[in-house]
Amino acid sequence: MKYQKICVLGLGYIGLPTACTFATHGIEVIGVDINAEIVQGLQNGHIHIFEPGLRSLVQNAIQSGKLRFQPTPEKVDAFIIAVPTPITPEKKADLAAVKAAAESIVPHLQRGNLVILESTSPPRTTCDIVAPILEKSGLKAGDDFLLAYSPERVLPGKILEEIIQNTRVIGGIDKPSASAGKELYSTFVKGDILLTNATTAEMVKLMENTYRDINIATANEFAHLADRFGVNAWEAIEIANRHPRVNILKPGPGVGGHCISVDPWFLVEAAPDISPLVHTAREVNDGQPGYVVDLMKRKLGALDGKKICALGLAYKADIDDLRESPAIEIVELLLKEKAAITVFEPFKPDGFHGNARAVDTLEDALQDCEIMLLLVAHHQFTGLDPHNVRQMTTATVAVDMCGGWQRQAWEAAGFQFLKLGQPSI
Numbered sequence: 001m002k003y004q005k006i007c008v009l010g011l012g013y014i015g016l017p018t019a020c021t022f023a024t025h026g027i028e029v030i031g032v033d034i035n036a037e038i039v040q041g042l043q044n045g046h047i048h049i050f051e052p053g054l055r056s057l058v059q060n061a062i063q064s065g066k067l068r069f070q071p072t073p074e075k076v077d078a079f080i081i082a083v084p085t086p087i088t089p090e091k092k093a094d095l096a097a098v099k100a101a102a103e104s105i106v107p108h109l110q111r112g113n114l115v116i117l118e119s120t121s122p123p124r125t126t127c128d129i130v131a132p133i134l135e136k137s138g139l140k141a142g143d144d145f146l147l148a149y150s151p152e153r154v155l156p157g158k159i160l161e162e163i164i165q166n167t168r169v170i171g172g173i174d175k176p177s178a179s180a181g182k183e184l185y186s187t188f189v190k191g192d193i194l195l196t197n198a199t200t201a202e203m204v205k206l207m208e209n210t211y212r213d214i215n216i217a218t219a220n221e222f223a224h225l226a227d228r229f230g231v232n233a234w235e236a237i238e239i240a241n242r243h244p245r246v247n248i249l250k251p252g253p254g255v256g257g258h259c260i261s262v263d264p265w266f267l268v269e270a271a272p273d274i275s276p277l278v279h280t281a282r283e284v285n286d287g288q289p290g291y292v293v294d295l296m297k298r299k300l301g302a303l304d305g306k307k308i309c310a311l312g313l314a315y316k317a318d319i320d321d322l323r324e325s326p327a328i329e330i331v332e333l334l335l336k337e338k339a340a341i342t343v344f345e346p347f348k349p350d351g352f353h354g355n356a357r358a359v360d361t362l363e364d365a366l367q368d369c370e371i372m373l374l375l376v377a378h379h380q381f382t383g384l385d386p387h388n389v390r391q392m393t394t395a396t397v398a399v400d401m402c403g404g405w406q407r408q409a410w411e412a413a414g415f416q417f418l419k420l421g422q423p424s425i
């Protein structure tokens with residue numbers, strides 16, 4: 001195996017599990033992050049993100065003697081870039097971290113090295129942006145070093161399993177680069193490894209998330225239409241999905257996270273004249289928090305002064321990631337309506353920094369409120385027994401904006417019930 005020592009740049013949700021997995025499979029790994037606190041924390045055994053199983057994986061990797069953390073890269077056989085690629089407020093790709101990471105590799109790049117970009121990136125980033133930066137080393141991409149793009153497609157909450165089992169796509173700037181990528185990832189990947197060119201691999205990742213975004217937008221728009229026509233969207237979707245070639249997703253409070261709410265904009269920015277569907281789906285999903293708050297106002301009256309406890313802030317169930325979370329946007333919109341908000345996010349109790357009361361326990365959240373608002377279908381919330389909740393709260397109204405509760409059960413326990421896609425009250 002050519003790649004005995006590698007450097008992983010960016011130690012977040014993707015980079016840290018990647019670095020650890022390589023290390024526990026015998027590769028010597030230098031984990032690099034520009035955030036000194038993260039590096040120092042990891043050096044002292046503190047893990048800054050939550051992902052099931054990650055704590056023991058990091059411990060195993062460190063104990064194996066194959067993993068160490070530092071703020072800058074050094075000379076290695078291969079570099080993997082897993083830094084953030086967010087969007088700007090204008091919905092443009094912010095590639096500053098990718099560019100900075102590539103720049104930081106330049107002084108250490110050697111003939112025969114392999115560089116892999118894992119960060120989700122707009123089409124042509126590997127060839128048009130990363131390659132020219134790396135070539136400042138005086139080495140030529142393809143001739144002197146190998147360069148590939150390999151998107152990460154793991155599901156938060158299942159990252160450690162999927163990083164090994166998923167099919168992996170590796171797009172090289174040329175065939176030797178793709179094959180080199182395959183050799184490196186074969187260290188631990190058990191799924192198929194598909195080789196293609198770099199721009200195709202970039203497109204694959206963006207197409208996957210855009211496809212999901214459009215399907216979610218369809219479900220959300222169906223929920224709006226169902227509301228207009230007095231139809232229960234959940235029942236209608238369930239029946240429609242009995243058609244052998246239909247699989248409509250579920251409506252929800254919006255789309256968040258680092259990927260699906262961001263990546264389609266890369267396509268819209270790159271080719272606005274030919275991506276109207278992608279653009280509209282983004283707008284539908286981005287409009288969903290506003291729709292949720294309007295629905296509450298329509299059904300429950302003015303929210304001014306109403307005591308609302310918001311259950312969940314993460315962008316999806318059973319994770320601690322609050323990035324781009326529609327739940328947070330809903331809380332902020334409710335604050336603008338002058339509601340008195342208590343927030344409870346069990347996976348990150350101190351994660352909300354706005355003008356709401358954040359509490360550490362469900363008991364504290366429920367104790368003194370009028371409306372319970374379910375924003376994230378964490379198991380802790382979907383498993384609640386409404387009769388028990390009745391004893392824990394002064395609330396008389398239960399609102400479900402993510403499809404985690406059943407109307408019948410909550411009404412049977414004496415609550416008024418409001419649900420996205422199945423409104424009434």
Ligand SMILES: NC(=O)c1ccc[n+]([C@@H]2O[C@H](COP(=O)([O-])OP(=O)(O)OC[C@H]3O[C@@H](n4cnc5c(N)ncnc54)[C@H](O)[C@@H]3O)[C@@H](O)[C@H]2O)c1
Pocket residue numbers: 009010011012013014015032033034035038082083084085097098100101104118119120121152153154155156258259
């Ligand atoms: N989180 C996911 O589930 C997921 C899934 C698939 C793809 N991705 C993509 O993977 C990439 C990384 O995402 P993430 O969720 O791991 O991000 P993250 O924010 O959790 O972690 C990124 C880390 O990179 C560090 N960093 C920034 N600039 C750096 C630099 N120049 N050098 C070294 N470190 C630097 C940051 O300090 C941070 O710790 C993004 O492009 C994202 O879209 C993420």
